[in-house]
């Protein structure tokens with residue numbers, strides 16, 4: 001069993017989902033150390049006093065040993081990863097090195113220091129094309145790109161480590177992470193930005209000329225792809241609950257994190273128009289290769305196992321919080337960007 005009060009190491013804690021989780025953990029009074037190489041993360045996304053940011057990579061074992069020696073972590077939340085599906089197809093070794101191989105360096109140090117609680121950022125991309133909808137955790141995991149495979153291999157490694165040395169883990173399979181902190185203080189700043197909701201809003205502020213809708217001939221009611229958009233603050237809450245579950249001696253779990261509500265690309269554009277009162281410039285284009293028609297979670301197991309459920313169920317919450325960030329003083333960017 002883990003000490004509830006021991007410090008927590010959060011890798012990738014300066015990234016999008018990581019920074020929202022760190023903010024929540026700090027507000028809950030937990031002691032957090034962030035390890036982030038700042039390749040995609042932002043120093044300015046760490047906004048709470050008392051959160052230590054260490055700049056470095058999860059493959060740097062001497063650094064990890066010095067951190068474990070100093071802080072005696074009770075648990076690790078591992079966010080640090082690359083997450084561009086297209087890039088993973090073009091440069092798979094980058095993904096297998098960073099998302100899979102480097103995790104082993106971290107796990108080796110955890111084993112040395114007998115730290116046995118691990119919360120892992122997994123993804124619905126581990127399922128590939130779903131056998132049935134909504135997607136439960138028992139859906140076969142047959143990822144269709146290196147990104148999904150790089151994450152699935154870590155899930156397997158965690159199970160083997162559990163057998164071998166008693167590591168307990170929570171693999172949290174995110175659906176479409178979206179939205180920004182409701183107070184507008186931190187948000188989503190990717191370069192390049194490929195995700196639908198920020199791109200729709202970028203089209204509204206003129207940062208891009210228009211939003212291209214990738215395909216209108218899918219087997220869905222309005223012909224555009226359906227996804228399950230989950231608010232980043234709900235994801236943060238699930239990580240806190242997963243930590244508590246493991247600290248209380250709970251078994252290892254793999255959980256879907258979604259709302260269970262499917263929303264089409266056209267419905268996102270409509271929600272953006274409702275929230276902002278502005279008209280989104282849209283161009284209808286061809287399908288993006290590799291996009292399934294519909295991905296929607298059955299999130300009920302996360303409710304049973306962790307006592308978690310999404311509080312934000314209306315996609316307008318995701319859109320309005322992103323709008324607050326993008327139309328706010330930072331214009332959707334941290335100023336530490338080169």
Ligand code: UDP
Nearest residue numbers: 194195196199212213214225227265288291
């Ligand atoms: N999408 C789109 N135009 C864009 C970006 C995304 O039509 O500029 C569509 C994409 O085809 C998918 C949905 O929006 O059906 C969500 O895509 P996103 O890249 O945000 O997340 P993904 O589902 O790929 O993880």
